[in-house]
Amino acid sequence: MTQETQTSSRDRIIHAAMTMFGEDPGARLSVRAVAARAGVSTGSLRYHFPTQRALQDTVLAAIYDLITPGDLIHDRTVTASERLIGCLRQVLAVAGVGEQARAGWREIFKAYIEPEPTEESRAAYLAIEQEAHRRVEYWLTVLSDEGAIPEGDNGRRARYLETVLTGLSIARALPSEESLLATETEILHAAVEHVLKQRL
Incomplete structure (x- = not known):
């Protein structure tokens, strides 16, 4: 797998998770649901985010970076x-x-x-x-x-x-x-x- 493919699949995962969070802020970001939404395998998601916590932390950081870049x-x-x-x-x-x-x-x-x-x-x-x-x-x-x-x-x-x-x-x-x-x-x-x- 090339670096470009890894980066693009990681970006798709983050984008999918942020979209799901925006639709329902109270929702838990399950690995299976986010992978399906991003169009990647659960194995690919686990490669980039070994734990659900790692995925949630990354999504949270991305959301707040957009909302308050001068924090x-x-x-x-x-x-x-x-x-x-x-x-x-x-x-x-x-x-x-x-x-x-x-x-x-x-x-x-x-x-x-x-x-x-x-x-x-x-x-x-x-x-x-x-x-x-x-x-x-x-x-x-x-x-x-x-x-x-x-x-x-x-x-x-x-x-x-x-x-x-x-x-x-x-x-x-x-x-x-x-x-x-x-x-x-x-x-x-x-x-x-x-x-x-x-x-x-």
Whole structure:
């Protein structure tokens, strides 16, 4: 098989997977379905993407590269740690501080915690959560591709960082005697250092 054929089949696989993802963002990209859509054998797909995770990570990175080509995570003039912390701070900035953070958590409580969950409210919350997860996982995939993170499960790493972000966003809504900025900075540095050094 020539390099040209390998490249074109890989591109067809990525294009097919991105199309399927665009049609149904919640769909799992099964090897068989993506191979059929791309018009390649499952063996060819496995050659380019040995695992389903490898395929998903590549598709996720390609999608976000199209959506946000100027994303902070791509700024190689700063360290991987600084870039990831900056991206996480962007998420926290949306949550606000003080009254803005409290108002946001009140809305979440009223919509998703206080009432008995319905199929509609559950689906709405899961869609929001899934999009947030994809975003964090994308940042980690970019750093993995650069070799800044040891091999491992970026999905698990993303869940860990999302849990840290949730805790910090709640802390922003609560009274505190300590400097919020100092505490937040210390926690973000510790979390990112853990992710960049551990094989999760």
